[in-house]
Amino acid sequence: MTPRVRYAEPVTAGSRRRTRRACTSGNAAPDPPVAYAPRVSPIGDQSLASLDGEIMPAAEAVIPATDEGLIRGDGVFEVIRVYDGQPFAFDEHLARLERSAANLRLPLDLEAVRAEANRLLAHAGVGPDHASLRIVLTRGGRRLMLTEPLSPMTERVRLASITYSPTRILDGVKSLSYAANMLASRLARERGFDEALLVTPHGRVLEAPTSSIFWVSGDELLTPPLEDHILASITRAHVIELTGASERACTLQDLENADEAFLASTTREVQPVAAIDEKVFEAAGPRTVAAAQALRSRIQSLLAPA
Secondary structure (H helix, E strand, C coil): CCCCCCCCCCCHHHEEEHHHHHHHCCCCCCCCCCCCCCCCCCCCCCCCCEEECCEEEEEHHHCCCCCCHHHCCCCEEEEEEEEEEEEEHHHHHHHHHHHHHHHCCCCCCHHHHHHHHHHHHHHHCHHHHEEEEEEEEEEEEEEEEEEEEECCCCCCCEEEEEEECCCCHHCCCEEECCCHHHHHHHHHHHHCCCCCEEEEEEEEEEEEEEEEEEEECCEEEEEHHHHHCCCCCCCHHHHHHHCCECCCCHHHHHHHCCCCEEEEEECCCCEEEEEEEEEEEEECCHHHHHHHHHHHHHHCCCCCCC
């Protein structure tokens, strides 16, 4: 018989009280452990894959079970936004892929990756199942590329602070070892939020699991520095260039006092923050709106026909 999967409900004050009563009652049986449904990448019905240069439906792409990219998370990846069949910041993503592979001591044929990615995108054409391109390189030597739909997103995002310590040896590596980031997102959702905000045990705010954080304090637009061991996000760099944002170390108190906040990433572009823990932002502020418009204008300009 297939085991029944029970999903975790958001943790609220009421549920915490119910849990405490159950735990202190002498006759009450403990709740069974929560089981999470298996999760796969957001592949659409029409999503395609290129595996070592061979194009096929994404659902048919397989790698050997002995590949250490699967067994140990030993590999690197990139996710590139695709607009009407055109990848944005393609060369920048490939440059970061090359740095990641070099730092991980992973062999890379960059020109093969470039050629196969272009061929896959040309074959895929335009459609919602081809809105992003994922590039995965494994220790077993596999070059896997997938076209994917965008994940559903709220207009504004609610963040829960989650304690997190960066793995410093992986600085500068966009590694397949992403379980910590994904767990942080799950923990935030268990608390009733949309996404996590990673905060060190010493109180430094870093980033979200797959995006950068910006906040507004008075006349300044700010973001945590790369020296705090955050990802050198390509979208973050574009937003800094477009808005004049400055790097500054950040604490939760800084965000409590902030006038606005937003996330920035390849797939989100600029997404306003609605709440951080108990702090509520009533609406997207003017600096957030301006950053979103500036980034979208740059994307349209760079992808416009010559």
